[in-house]
Amino acid sequence: MTHTTVPQPRLYPGMNLGHTDPETHKAAEELVFGFWVFLMSDAVLFALLFAVYETMTGSTADGPIAAQLFHLKPTLIETLVLLTSSFTFGMASLIMKFKRHIRLLQIVLIVTLILGLTFLGFEIGDFAKLARQGAVPQTSGFLSAFYVLVSTHFLHVLSGCIWIVVMVIQLSVFGLDETVKTRLLRLGIFWHFLDIVWIFIFTFVYLLGIL
Amino acid sequence: MEADMSLGRELRDYATGMVLALILTGTAFGLTLWTQWPVRTRFIVICTCAILQLLVHFRYFLHIDLDKSHRDDLQLILFSSLIIALLVGGMLWVVFNENMRMM
Incomplete structure:
Protein backbone atom coordinates (compact mmCIF):
# COMPACT_ATOMS: atom_id res chain seq x y z
CA MET A 1 0.00 0.00 0.00
CA THR A 2 1.60 3.24 -1.15
CA HIS A 3 -0.80 5.39 0.75
CA THR A 4 1.15 7.71 3.05
CA THR A 5 -0.48 9.64 5.82
CA VAL A 6 -0.25 13.32 5.13
CA PRO A 7 0.36 15.23 8.37
CA GLN A 8 -2.55 17.48 9.24
CA PRO A 9 -1.51 21.05 8.26
CA ARG A 10 -1.09 23.30 11.24
CA LEU A 11 -3.53 26.14 11.50
CA TYR A 12 -2.60 29.77 11.92
CA PRO A 13 -4.59 32.88 12.83
CA GLY A 14 -6.70 34.39 10.08
CA MET A 15 -7.64 32.78 6.80
CA ASN A 16 -6.07 29.33 6.39
CA LEU A 17 -5.40 28.29 2.80
CA GLY A 18 -5.37 24.58 3.69
CA HIS A 19 -6.00 22.17 0.84
CA THR A 20 -6.65 24.93 -1.70
CA ASP A 21 -2.93 25.73 -1.78
CA PRO A 22 -0.89 23.38 0.45
CA GLU A 23 2.49 24.86 -0.48
CA THR A 24 1.59 28.42 0.40
CA HIS A 25 -0.13 27.12 3.52
CA LYS A 26 3.16 25.53 4.57
CA ALA A 27 5.06 28.75 3.87
CA ALA A 28 2.46 30.79 5.71
CA GLU A 29 2.57 28.73 8.93
CA GLU A 30 5.79 30.32 10.08
CA LEU A 31 5.28 33.78 8.54
CA VAL A 32 1.81 34.30 9.95
CA PHE A 33 2.83 32.98 13.35
CA GLY A 34 5.73 35.44 13.41
CA PHE A 35 3.40 38.27 12.50
CA TRP A 36 1.01 37.11 15.21
CA VAL A 37 3.88 37.45 17.71
CA PHE A 38 4.24 41.07 16.58
CA LEU A 39 0.51 41.66 16.92
CA MET A 40 0.52 40.31 20.46
CA SER A 41 3.34 42.72 21.37
CA ASP A 42 1.23 45.44 19.76
CA ALA A 43 -1.67 44.29 21.95
CA VAL A 44 0.53 44.82 25.02
CA LEU A 45 1.27 48.35 23.78
CA PHE A 46 -2.43 49.14 23.37
CA ALA A 47 -3.27 47.54 26.72
CA LEU A 48 -0.82 49.87 28.44
CA LEU A 49 -2.17 52.90 26.59
CA PHE A 50 -5.63 51.90 27.82
CA ALA A 51 -4.27 51.58 31.35
CA VAL A 52 -2.69 55.04 31.12
CA TYR A 53 -5.99 56.43 29.82
CA GLU A 54 -7.95 54.83 32.67
CA THR A 55 -5.63 56.35 35.26
CA MET A 56 -5.89 59.76 33.58
CA THR A 57 -9.68 60.04 33.17
CA GLY A 58 -9.93 62.10 36.35
CA SER A 59 -6.99 64.37 35.54
CA THR A 60 -8.90 66.99 33.60
CA ALA A 61 -7.13 70.03 35.09
CA ASP A 62 -10.43 71.97 35.11
CA GLY A 63 -10.73 71.28 31.39
CA PRO A 64 -13.66 69.46 29.73
CA ILE A 65 -14.52 65.91 30.85
CA ALA A 66 -15.29 62.92 28.63
CA ALA A 67 -19.08 63.27 28.84
CA GLN A 68 -18.94 66.86 27.55
CA LEU A 69 -16.71 66.04 24.59
CA PHE A 70 -17.69 62.68 23.14
CA HIS A 71 -20.68 62.05 20.93
CA LEU A 72 -22.24 58.74 20.15
CA LYS A 73 -23.24 59.35 16.53
CA PRO A 74 -19.79 59.72 14.92
CA THR A 75 -18.49 56.91 17.13
CA LEU A 76 -21.31 54.62 15.99
CA ILE A 77 -20.63 55.45 12.33
CA GLU A 78 -16.89 54.82 12.79
CA THR A 79 -17.62 51.53 14.53
CA LEU A 80 -19.98 50.32 11.78
CA VAL A 81 -17.61 51.43 9.01
CA LEU A 82 -14.65 49.61 10.56
CA LEU A 83 -16.71 46.50 11.28
CA THR A 84 -17.94 46.42 7.67
CA SER A 85 -14.36 46.82 6.44
CA SER A 86 -13.37 43.81 8.55
CA PHE A 87 -16.16 41.86 6.86
CA THR A 88 -15.16 42.98 3.35
CA PHE A 89 -11.57 42.01 4.12
CA GLY A 90 -12.91 38.59 5.05
CA MET A 91 -14.61 38.48 1.65
CA ALA A 92 -11.30 39.43 0.00
CA SER A 93 -9.60 36.55 1.85
CA LEU A 94 -12.28 34.16 0.61
CA ILE A 95 -11.84 35.37 -2.98
CA MET A 96 -8.08 34.87 -2.63
CA LYS A 97 -8.55 31.38 -1.26
CA PHE A 98 -11.31 30.02 -3.46
CA LYS A 99 -11.78 32.15 -6.58
CA ARG A 100 -8.28 33.42 -7.31
CA HIS A 101 -9.85 36.16 -9.40
CA ILE A 102 -7.33 39.01 -9.24
CA ARG A 103 -9.57 41.78 -10.56
CA LEU A 104 -12.41 40.91 -8.16
CA LEU A 105 -9.93 40.65 -5.29
CA GLN A 106 -8.59 44.10 -6.09
CA ILE A 107 -12.10 45.58 -6.20
CA VAL A 108 -12.98 44.14 -2.77
CA LEU A 109 -9.65 45.34 -1.36
CA ILE A 110 -10.36 48.83 -2.70
CA VAL A 111 -13.82 48.74 -1.08
CA THR A 112 -12.05 47.85 2.19
CA LEU A 113 -9.61 50.69 1.59
CA ILE A 114 -12.43 53.18 1.03
CA LEU A 115 -14.09 52.04 4.27
CA GLY A 116 -10.76 52.42 6.08
CA LEU A 117 -10.30 55.91 4.70
CA THR A 118 -13.89 56.81 5.62
CA PHE A 119 -13.12 55.73 9.17
CA LEU A 120 -10.00 57.91 9.20
CA GLY A 121 -11.99 60.81 7.76
CA PHE A 122 -14.58 60.62 10.56
CA GLU A 123 -11.79 60.46 13.13
CA ILE A 124 -10.13 63.55 11.66
CA GLY A 125 -13.55 65.23 11.88
CA ASP A 126 -13.75 64.22 15.55
CA PHE A 127 -10.29 65.56 16.30
CA ALA A 128 -11.00 68.83 14.49
CA LYS A 129 -14.25 69.27 16.43
CA LEU A 130 -12.47 68.63 19.71
CA ALA A 131 -9.75 71.11 18.77
CA ARG A 132 -12.41 73.78 18.03
CA GLN A 133 -13.78 73.23 21.54
CA GLY A 134 -10.31 73.83 22.92
CA ALA A 135 -9.81 70.18 23.75
CA VAL A 136 -6.26 69.74 22.51
CA PRO A 137 -3.63 67.33 23.91
CA GLN A 138 -1.98 69.97 26.08
CA THR A 139 -5.26 70.93 27.80
CA SER A 140 -5.10 68.18 30.41
CA GLY A 141 -3.56 64.84 31.27
CA PHE A 142 -6.87 63.21 30.38
CA LEU A 143 -6.78 64.65 26.85
CA SER A 144 -3.10 63.82 26.37
CA ALA A 145 -3.83 60.19 27.20
CA PHE A 146 -6.92 60.25 24.96
CA TYR A 147 -5.02 61.57 21.95
CA VAL A 148 -2.10 59.17 22.42
CA LEU A 149 -4.42 56.17 22.60
CA VAL A 150 -6.80 57.07 19.78
CA SER A 151 -4.17 58.43 17.40
CA THR A 152 -1.97 55.34 17.89
CA HIS A 153 -4.93 53.34 16.61
CA PHE A 154 -5.45 55.97 13.87
CA LEU A 155 -1.83 55.53 12.71
CA HIS A 156 -2.24 51.76 12.68
CA VAL A 157 -5.32 52.03 10.46
CA LEU A 158 -3.45 54.51 8.24
CA SER A 159 -0.57 52.04 7.82
CA GLY A 160 -3.14 49.34 7.08
CA CYS A 161 -4.60 51.55 4.32
CA ILE A 162 -1.15 52.14 2.81
CA TRP A 163 -0.52 48.40 3.01
CA ILE A 164 -3.77 47.73 1.11
CA VAL A 165 -2.68 50.15 -1.64
CA VAL A 166 0.68 48.35 -1.87
CA MET A 167 -1.04 44.97 -2.11
CA VAL A 168 -3.45 46.13 -4.82
CA ILE A 169 -0.45 47.25 -6.87
CA GLN A 170 1.48 44.04 -6.13
CA LEU A 171 -1.53 42.01 -7.28
CA SER A 172 -1.33 43.77 -10.64
CA VAL A 173 2.43 43.39 -10.93
CA PHE A 174 3.08 39.92 -9.51
CA GLY A 175 -0.34 38.26 -9.65
CA LEU A 176 -1.41 35.85 -6.91
CA ASP A 177 1.90 34.17 -6.17
CA GLU A 178 3.03 32.72 -2.86
CA THR A 179 4.63 35.93 -1.59
CA VAL A 180 1.60 38.07 -2.39
CA LYS A 181 -0.73 35.52 -0.81
CA THR A 182 1.20 35.30 2.46
CA ARG A 183 1.38 39.11 2.59
CA LEU A 184 -2.38 39.33 2.16
CA LEU A 185 -2.84 36.75 4.92
CA ARG A 186 -0.77 38.89 7.28
CA LEU A 187 -2.55 42.07 6.21
CA GLY A 188 -5.80 40.26 6.99
CA ILE A 189 -4.94 39.47 10.59
CA PHE A 190 -3.55 43.00 11.01
CA TRP A 191 -6.84 44.50 9.80
CA HIS A 192 -8.99 42.23 11.98
CA PHE A 193 -6.72 42.99 14.95
CA LEU A 194 -7.26 46.74 14.50
CA ASP A 195 -11.01 46.21 14.57
CA ILE A 196 -10.61 44.35 17.88
CA VAL A 197 -8.61 47.27 19.32
CA TRP A 198 -11.41 49.60 18.19
CA ILE A 199 -13.98 47.53 20.14
CA PHE A 200 -12.11 48.47 23.29
CA ILE A 201 -11.70 52.10 22.26
CA PHE A 202 -15.40 52.64 21.61
CA THR A 203 -16.30 50.74 24.77
CA PHE A 204 -13.86 52.15 27.30
CA VAL A 205 -13.24 55.61 25.87
CA TYR A 206 -16.51 56.61 24.25
CA LEU A 207 -19.37 54.56 25.73
CA LEU A 208 -18.13 54.46 29.30
CA GLY A 209 -16.96 58.07 28.97
CA ILE A 210 -20.43 59.19 27.96
CA LEU A 211 -22.01 57.05 30.69
CA MET B 1 -17.01 20.58 -5.35
CA ILE B 64 -8.93 31.08 16.32
CA ASP B 65 -10.71 28.34 18.22
CA LEU B 66 -9.69 25.70 20.72
CA ASP B 67 -8.54 23.29 17.99
CA LYS B 68 -5.44 21.26 18.84
CA SER B 69 -3.46 22.48 15.81
CA HIS B 70 -3.86 26.02 17.09
CA ARG B 71 -1.79 25.26 20.17
CA ASP B 72 1.07 27.66 19.41
CA ASP B 73 -0.97 30.79 18.88
CA LEU B 74 -3.34 29.89 21.72
CA GLN B 75 -0.36 29.63 24.05
CA LEU B 76 0.93 32.93 22.76
CA ILE B 77 -2.47 34.55 23.37
CA LEU B 78 -2.55 33.15 26.90
CA PHE B 79 1.01 34.32 27.58
CA SER B 80 0.26 37.80 26.20
CA SER B 81 -2.90 37.93 28.29
CA LEU B 82 -0.84 37.10 31.36
CA ILE B 83 1.66 39.86 30.55
CA ILE B 84 -1.20 42.31 29.91
CA ALA B 85 -2.93 41.31 33.15
CA LEU B 86 0.29 41.79 35.15
CA LEU B 87 1.24 45.10 33.55
CA VAL B 88 -2.24 46.64 33.42
CA GLY B 89 -3.38 45.26 36.76
CA GLY B 90 -0.13 46.25 38.46
CA MET B 91 -0.16 49.70 36.93
CA LEU B 92 -3.79 50.44 37.85
CA TRP B 93 -3.19 49.19 41.38
CA VAL B 94 -0.07 51.29 41.93
CA VAL B 95 -1.32 54.47 40.26
CA PHE B 96 -4.75 54.50 41.92
CA ASN B 97 -3.06 53.76 45.22
CA GLU B 98 -0.77 56.75 44.70
CA ASN B 99 -3.75 58.87 43.66
CA MET B 100 -5.51 58.00 46.89
CA ARG B 101 -2.47 58.92 48.98
CA MET B 102 -2.31 62.29 47.22
CA MET B 103 -5.86 63.19 48.22
Whole structure:
Protein backbone atom coordinates (compact mmCIF):
# COMPACT_ATOMS: atom_id res chain seq x y z
CA MET A 1 0.00 0.00 0.00
CA THR A 2 1.60 3.24 -1.15
CA HIS A 3 -0.80 5.39 0.75
CA THR A 4 1.15 7.71 3.05
CA THR A 5 -0.48 9.64 5.82
CA VAL A 6 -0.25 13.32 5.13
CA PRO A 7 0.36 15.23 8.37
CA GLN A 8 -2.55 17.48 9.24
CA PRO A 9 -1.51 21.05 8.26
CA ARG A 10 -1.09 23.30 11.24
CA LEU A 11 -3.53 26.14 11.50
CA TYR A 12 -2.60 29.77 11.92
CA PRO A 13 -4.59 32.88 12.83
CA GLY A 14 -6.70 34.39 10.08
CA MET A 15 -7.64 32.78 6.80
CA ASN A 16 -6.07 29.33 6.39
CA LEU A 17 -5.40 28.29 2.80
CA GLY A 18 -5.37 24.58 3.69
CA HIS A 19 -6.00 22.17 0.84
CA THR A 20 -6.65 24.93 -1.70
CA ASP A 21 -2.93 25.73 -1.78
CA PRO A 22 -0.89 23.38 0.45
CA GLU A 23 2.49 24.86 -0.48
CA THR A 24 1.59 28.42 0.40
CA HIS A 25 -0.13 27.12 3.52
CA LYS A 26 3.16 25.53 4.57
CA ALA A 27 5.06 28.75 3.87
CA ALA A 28 2.46 30.79 5.71
CA GLU A 29 2.57 28.73 8.93
CA GLU A 30 5.79 30.32 10.08
CA LEU A 31 5.28 33.78 8.54
CA VAL A 32 1.81 34.30 9.95
CA PHE A 33 2.83 32.98 13.35
CA GLY A 34 5.73 35.44 13.41
CA PHE A 35 3.40 38.27 12.50
CA TRP A 36 1.01 37.11 15.21
CA VAL A 37 3.88 37.45 17.71
CA PHE A 38 4.24 41.07 16.58
CA LEU A 39 0.51 41.66 16.92
CA MET A 40 0.52 40.31 20.46
CA SER A 41 3.34 42.72 21.37
CA ASP A 42 1.23 45.44 19.76
CA ALA A 43 -1.67 44.29 21.95
CA VAL A 44 0.53 44.82 25.02
CA LEU A 45 1.27 48.35 23.78
CA PHE A 46 -2.43 49.14 23.37
CA ALA A 47 -3.27 47.54 26.72
CA LEU A 48 -0.82 49.87 28.44
CA LEU A 49 -2.17 52.90 26.59
CA PHE A 50 -5.63 51.90 27.82
CA ALA A 51 -4.27 51.58 31.35
CA VAL A 52 -2.69 55.04 31.12
CA TYR A 53 -5.99 56.43 29.82
CA GLU A 54 -7.95 54.83 32.67
CA THR A 55 -5.63 56.35 35.26
CA MET A 56 -5.89 59.76 33.58
CA THR A 57 -9.68 60.04 33.17
CA GLY A 58 -9.93 62.10 36.35
CA SER A 59 -6.99 64.37 35.54
CA THR A 60 -8.90 66.99 33.60
CA ALA A 61 -7.13 70.03 35.09
CA ASP A 62 -10.43 71.97 35.11
CA GLY A 63 -10.73 71.28 31.39
CA PRO A 64 -13.66 69.46 29.73
CA ILE A 65 -14.52 65.91 30.85
CA ALA A 66 -15.29 62.92 28.63
CA ALA A 67 -19.08 63.27 28.84
CA GLN A 68 -18.94 66.86 27.55
CA LEU A 69 -16.71 66.04 24.59
CA PHE A 70 -17.69 62.68 23.14
CA HIS A 71 -20.68 62.05 20.93
CA LEU A 72 -22.24 58.74 20.15
CA LYS A 73 -23.24 59.35 16.53
CA PRO A 74 -19.79 59.72 14.92
CA THR A 75 -18.49 56.91 17.13
CA LEU A 76 -21.31 54.62 15.99
CA ILE A 77 -20.63 55.45 12.33
CA GLU A 78 -16.89 54.82 12.79
CA THR A 79 -17.62 51.53 14.53
CA LEU A 80 -19.98 50.32 11.78
CA VAL A 81 -17.61 51.43 9.01
CA LEU A 82 -14.65 49.61 10.56
CA LEU A 83 -16.71 46.50 11.28
CA THR A 84 -17.94 46.42 7.67
CA SER A 85 -14.36 46.82 6.44
CA SER A 86 -13.37 43.81 8.55
CA PHE A 87 -16.16 41.86 6.86
CA THR A 88 -15.16 42.98 3.35
CA PHE A 89 -11.57 42.01 4.12
CA GLY A 90 -12.91 38.59 5.05
CA MET A 91 -14.61 38.48 1.65
CA ALA A 92 -11.30 39.43 0.00
CA SER A 93 -9.60 36.55 1.85
CA LEU A 94 -12.28 34.16 0.61
CA ILE A 95 -11.84 35.37 -2.98
CA MET A 96 -8.08 34.87 -2.63
CA LYS A 97 -8.55 31.38 -1.26
CA PHE A 98 -11.31 30.02 -3.46
CA LYS A 99 -11.78 32.15 -6.58
CA ARG A 100 -8.28 33.42 -7.31
CA HIS A 101 -9.85 36.16 -9.40
CA ILE A 102 -7.33 39.01 -9.24
CA ARG A 103 -9.57 41.78 -10.56
CA LEU A 104 -12.41 40.91 -8.16
CA LEU A 105 -9.93 40.65 -5.29
CA GLN A 106 -8.59 44.10 -6.09
CA ILE A 107 -12.10 45.58 -6.20
CA VAL A 108 -12.98 44.14 -2.77
CA LEU A 109 -9.65 45.34 -1.36
CA ILE A 110 -10.36 48.83 -2.70
CA VAL A 111 -13.82 48.74 -1.08
CA THR A 112 -12.05 47.85 2.19
CA LEU A 113 -9.61 50.69 1.59
CA ILE A 114 -12.43 53.18 1.03
CA LEU A 115 -14.09 52.04 4.27
CA GLY A 116 -10.76 52.42 6.08
CA LEU A 117 -10.30 55.91 4.70
CA THR A 118 -13.89 56.81 5.62
CA PHE A 119 -13.12 55.73 9.17
CA LEU A 120 -10.00 57.91 9.20
CA GLY A 121 -11.99 60.81 7.76
CA PHE A 122 -14.58 60.62 10.56
CA GLU A 123 -11.79 60.46 13.13
CA ILE A 124 -10.13 63.55 11.66
CA GLY A 125 -13.55 65.23 11.88
CA ASP A 126 -13.75 64.22 15.55
CA PHE A 127 -10.29 65.56 16.30
CA ALA A 128 -11.00 68.83 14.49
CA LYS A 129 -14.25 69.27 16.43
CA LEU A 130 -12.47 68.63 19.71
CA ALA A 131 -9.75 71.11 18.77
CA ARG A 132 -12.41 73.78 18.03
CA GLN A 133 -13.78 73.23 21.54
CA GLY A 134 -10.31 73.83 22.92
CA ALA A 135 -9.81 70.18 23.75
CA VAL A 136 -6.26 69.74 22.51
CA PRO A 137 -3.63 67.33 23.91
CA GLN A 138 -1.98 69.97 26.08
CA THR A 139 -5.26 70.93 27.80
CA SER A 140 -5.10 68.18 30.41
CA GLY A 141 -3.56 64.84 31.27
CA PHE A 142 -6.87 63.21 30.38
CA LEU A 143 -6.78 64.65 26.85
CA SER A 144 -3.10 63.82 26.37
CA ALA A 145 -3.83 60.19 27.20
CA PHE A 146 -6.92 60.25 24.96
CA TYR A 147 -5.02 61.57 21.95
CA VAL A 148 -2.10 59.17 22.42
CA LEU A 149 -4.42 56.17 22.60
CA VAL A 150 -6.80 57.07 19.78
CA SER A 151 -4.17 58.43 17.40
CA THR A 152 -1.97 55.34 17.89
CA HIS A 153 -4.93 53.34 16.61
CA PHE A 154 -5.45 55.97 13.87
CA LEU A 155 -1.83 55.53 12.71
CA HIS A 156 -2.24 51.76 12.68
CA VAL A 157 -5.32 52.03 10.46
CA LEU A 158 -3.45 54.51 8.24
CA SER A 159 -0.57 52.04 7.82
CA GLY A 160 -3.14 49.34 7.08
CA CYS A 161 -4.60 51.55 4.32
CA ILE A 162 -1.15 52.14 2.81
CA TRP A 163 -0.52 48.40 3.01
CA ILE A 164 -3.77 47.73 1.11
CA VAL A 165 -2.68 50.15 -1.64
CA VAL A 166 0.68 48.35 -1.87
CA MET A 167 -1.04 44.97 -2.11
CA VAL A 168 -3.45 46.13 -4.82
CA ILE A 169 -0.45 47.25 -6.87
CA GLN A 170 1.48 44.04 -6.13
CA LEU A 171 -1.53 42.01 -7.28
CA SER A 172 -1.33 43.77 -10.64
CA VAL A 173 2.43 43.39 -10.93
CA PHE A 174 3.08 39.92 -9.51
CA GLY A 175 -0.34 38.26 -9.65
CA LEU A 176 -1.41 35.85 -6.91
CA ASP A 177 1.90 34.17 -6.17
CA GLU A 178 3.03 32.72 -2.86
CA THR A 179 4.63 35.93 -1.59
CA VAL A 180 1.60 38.07 -2.39
CA LYS A 181 -0.73 35.52 -0.81
CA THR A 182 1.20 35.30 2.46
CA ARG A 183 1.38 39.11 2.59
CA LEU A 184 -2.38 39.33 2.16
CA LEU A 185 -2.84 36.75 4.92
CA ARG A 186 -0.77 38.89 7.28
CA LEU A 187 -2.55 42.07 6.21
CA GLY A 188 -5.80 40.26 6.99
CA ILE A 189 -4.94 39.47 10.59
CA PHE A 190 -3.55 43.00 11.01
CA TRP A 191 -6.84 44.50 9.80
CA HIS A 192 -8.99 42.23 11.98
CA PHE A 193 -6.72 42.99 14.95
CA LEU A 194 -7.26 46.74 14.50
CA ASP A 195 -11.01 46.21 14.57
CA ILE A 196 -10.61 44.35 17.88
CA VAL A 197 -8.61 47.27 19.32
CA TRP A 198 -11.41 49.60 18.19
CA ILE A 199 -13.98 47.53 20.14
CA PHE A 200 -12.11 48.47 23.29
CA ILE A 201 -11.70 52.10 22.26
CA PHE A 202 -15.40 52.64 21.61
CA THR A 203 -16.30 50.74 24.77
CA PHE A 204 -13.86 52.15 27.30
CA VAL A 205 -13.24 55.61 25.87
CA TYR A 206 -16.51 56.61 24.25
CA LEU A 207 -19.37 54.56 25.73
CA LEU A 208 -18.13 54.46 29.30
CA GLY A 209 -16.96 58.07 28.97
CA ILE A 210 -20.43 59.19 27.96
CA LEU A 211 -22.01 57.05 30.69
CA MET B 1 -17.01 20.58 -5.35
CA GLU B 2 -15.43 20.13 -1.95
CA ALA B 3 -13.84 23.56 -2.29
CA ASP B 4 -17.24 25.15 -2.98
CA MET B 5 -18.71 23.49 0.08
CA SER B 6 -16.06 24.90 2.38
CA LEU B 7 -16.42 28.28 0.65
CA GLY B 8 -20.07 28.23 1.70
CA ARG B 9 -19.12 27.25 5.23
CA GLU B 10 -16.50 29.96 5.58
CA LEU B 11 -18.81 32.55 4.07
CA ARG B 12 -21.44 31.58 6.64
CA ASP B 13 -18.80 31.94 9.37
CA TYR B 14 -18.02 35.52 8.34
CA ALA B 15 -21.72 36.36 8.08
CA THR B 16 -22.37 34.87 11.53
CA GLY B 17 -19.49 36.90 12.96
CA MET B 18 -20.79 40.07 11.33
CA VAL B 19 -24.34 39.56 12.65
CA LEU B 20 -23.15 38.74 16.19
CA ALA B 21 -20.78 41.73 16.17
CA LEU B 22 -23.63 44.01 15.02
CA ILE B 23 -25.93 42.71 17.76
CA LEU B 24 -23.28 43.23 20.46
CA THR B 25 -22.31 46.68 19.17
CA GLY B 26 -25.99 47.63 18.94
CA THR B 27 -26.63 46.44 22.50
CA ALA B 28 -23.71 48.45 23.86
CA PHE B 29 -24.67 51.66 22.02
CA GLY B 30 -28.40 51.21 22.63
CA LEU B 31 -27.82 50.77 26.33
CA THR B 32 -25.83 54.00 26.49
CA LEU B 33 -28.36 55.95 24.46
CA TRP B 34 -31.79 54.81 25.46
CA THR B 35 -31.86 53.17 28.86
CA GLN B 36 -31.95 54.78 32.24
CA TRP B 37 -30.63 51.73 34.06
CA PRO B 38 -28.27 52.35 36.96
CA VAL B 39 -24.78 53.27 35.74
CA ARG B 40 -23.29 50.22 37.43
CA THR B 41 -25.56 47.78 35.57
CA ARG B 42 -24.92 49.46 32.23
CA PHE B 43 -21.18 49.46 32.93
CA ILE B 44 -21.19 45.71 33.52
CA VAL B 45 -23.35 44.91 30.50
CA ILE B 46 -21.30 47.14 28.17
CA CYS B 47 -18.02 45.57 29.34
CA THR B 48 -19.51 42.11 28.87
CA CYS B 49 -20.55 43.04 25.33
CA ALA B 50 -16.97 44.14 24.57
CA ILE B 51 -15.50 40.86 25.86
CA LEU B 52 -18.07 38.83 23.91
CA GLN B 53 -17.38 40.83 20.76
CA LEU B 54 -13.66 40.20 21.24
CA LEU B 55 -14.38 36.47 21.33
CA VAL B 56 -16.68 36.73 18.28
CA HIS B 57 -13.97 38.49 16.28
CA PHE B 58 -11.38 35.94 17.36
CA ARG B 59 -13.59 33.02 16.47
CA TYR B 60 -15.22 34.18 13.23
CA PHE B 61 -12.78 36.70 11.71
CA LEU B 62 -9.41 35.44 12.96
CA HIS B 63 -10.56 31.78 12.97
CA ILE B 64 -8.93 31.08 16.32
CA ASP B 65 -10.71 28.34 18.22
CA LEU B 66 -9.69 25.70 20.72
CA ASP B 67 -8.54 23.29 17.99
CA LYS B 68 -5.44 21.26 18.84
CA SER B 69 -3.46 22.48 15.81
CA HIS B 70 -3.86 26.02 17.09
CA ARG B 71 -1.79 25.26 20.17
CA ASP B 72 1.07 27.66 19.41
CA ASP B 73 -0.97 30.79 18.88
CA LEU B 74 -3.34 29.89 21.72
CA GLN B 75 -0.36 29.63 24.05
CA LEU B 76 0.93 32.93 22.76
CA ILE B 77 -2.47 34.55 23.37
CA LEU B 78 -2.55 33.15 26.90
CA PHE B 79 1.01 34.32 27.58
CA SER B 80 0.26 37.80 26.20
CA SER B 81 -2.90 37.93 28.29
CA LEU B 82 -0.84 37.10 31.36
CA ILE B 83 1.66 39.86 30.55
CA ILE B 84 -1.20 42.31 29.91
CA ALA B 85 -2.93 41.31 33.15
CA LEU B 86 0.29 41.79 35.15
CA LEU B 87 1.24 45.10 33.55
CA VAL B 88 -2.24 46.64 33.42
CA GLY B 89 -3.38 45.26 36.76
CA GLY B 90 -0.13 46.25 38.46
CA MET B 91 -0.16 49.70 36.93
CA LEU B 92 -3.79 50.44 37.85
CA TRP B 93 -3.19 49.19 41.38
CA VAL B 94 -0.07 51.29 41.93
CA VAL B 95 -1.32 54.47 40.26
CA PHE B 96 -4.75 54.50 41.92
CA ASN B 97 -3.06 53.76 45.22
CA GLU B 98 -0.77 56.75 44.70
CA ASN B 99 -3.75 58.87 43.66
CA MET B 100 -5.51 58.00 46.89
CA ARG B 101 -2.47 58.92 48.98
CA MET B 102 -2.31 62.29 47.22
CA MET B 103 -5.86 63.19 48.22
